[in-house]
Amino acid sequence: MWKWLNSYADPERSYKLAGTFLPWFVCLAIALIGVGTTWGLLFAPMDYQQGDSFRIIYIHVPAASMSMAAYMGMATASFIGIVWQIKAADWAAASIAPIGAVITFIALFTGAAWGKPMWGTWWVWDARLTSELVLLFLYLGVIALYASFEDKVLAARAAGILAIVGVINIPIIKYSVDWWSSLHQPATIKITEKSTMTGDMLYPLLINIVGFGMMIGAITLVRFRAEVLARNGMRPWVRELATQEVSK
């Protein structure tokens, strides 16, 4: 199995494999986010307490949950890269970081735009909001570390260690609303018991969560392909692609 797995760590194969998966991710992401957002904005019933302001949920929750999922993906890739010295995993981690930062920014921003009409303030220094802000800084730290070394093997190791250590923040974000009293409401979607949300509201939300996941996957593949090319500029197959690109 190791031999089979390792063959996918070959840059040219992983580049081509990413290219094969890309259109599927793109189509699924566009379809799911299109359906989820339209459903959420137009057809989901109004919240009896929050009125139409609750419709921010259809981007806020997907962004927030995927900001954590993307972080776990990045940290896992970094771990694989450091432990088994698989460079493709390092490149994947470096591709996820900027996407995660944007998604975390979206989670924070939509949260603020929702907090203002509901809580009366854009921002409070409470556990959930602060730990999500720390997540943004972790992403920015990983990006900065990866960018600050000329030698990308060293850069990936430094950024990877930060990414792995930063995993401690993920359970803190997840359970912050249970551990400390917070302005932020506890989770509405529950995996083990019945969700405290009606189906008409819940389904578009679930669709958008999966859609955001697919979108992050698609952008990761796009960035991963560029990263593979950038790190393998000396290889003949990349040089051939470069010559074709310029002569176009």
Added chain:
Amino acid sequence: MQFDSMSDFLNMGGYAFYVWLAYGVTFSSLAILIISSARRKRKVLTEIASKQAREEKLKESRGKKQ
């Protein structure tokens, strides 16, 4: 459909500013991310090609001296 008219939809039950601010910032920041990501491949390949051209030039000039 939860809204009676287009203006009713745009009004978002009085929360128009916050809802459209959230959606606007989300989709514009995603658009910037997607466009910059999509352009990376071309940028990387042009850089590699120009580096390649530089190397070939160096090789040529070295060949002339000998």
